[in-house]
Amino acid sequence: MNFDSPEGEICAACGNSVARGSAVFANRVPESNDIVTRIEMGRKYPHGEWICIICDNMNSDGEIESLEEVLLNINVANYFLKNQIAILGRKCL
Numbered sequence: 770m771n772f773d774s775p776e777g778e779i780c781a782a783c784g785n786s787v788a789r790g791s792a793v794f795a796n797r798v799p800e801s802n803d804i805v806t807r808i809e810m811g812r813k814y815p816h817g818e819w820i821c822i823i824c825d826n827m828n829s830d831g832e833i834e835s836l837e838e839v840l841l842n843i844n845v846a847n848y849f850l851k852n853q854i855a856i857l858g859r860k861c862l
Contacts, residue, residue, distance in 0.1 A: 781807055781817035782824035795846045796822035 778788035780797070787797040797819040800807065807815035826839050833839055 777816060777818040779814055779817040780819055780821035780824055781812045781814050782820055784814040784817065785821055785823075787817075787819045787821050790850065792843045792847045792850065793821045793823070795849075796825075796842045798822075798825050 778786060780787055780793075781800045785791075785793070787793050798821075800812075800818055800820050802810065804815050822839055822842055823833065826834050828834050
């Protein structure tokens with residue numbers, strides 16, 4: 770879990786950061802329930818305002834349904850993040 774993430778920029782289910790710059794930022798899903806409902810649902814991090822792609826693809830048994838798709842999406846996001854950092858680094862020189 771990443772406590773350095775801005776308030777609400779975490780997954781309500783697992784607590785991992787979904788903030789800008791994280792590998793799962795582009796594939797996060799808004800948590801549309803209010804905080805009381807999230808608590809009633811048993812969300813471990815009810816103050817989180819998002820669901821990460823990993824938790825969004827888990828079935829009721831806690832198994833990832835489409836592991837290949839999740840890994841592909843995370844790898845694509847990492848690729849674009851690294852390229853963006855490289856571009857920004859060149860602009861600062």
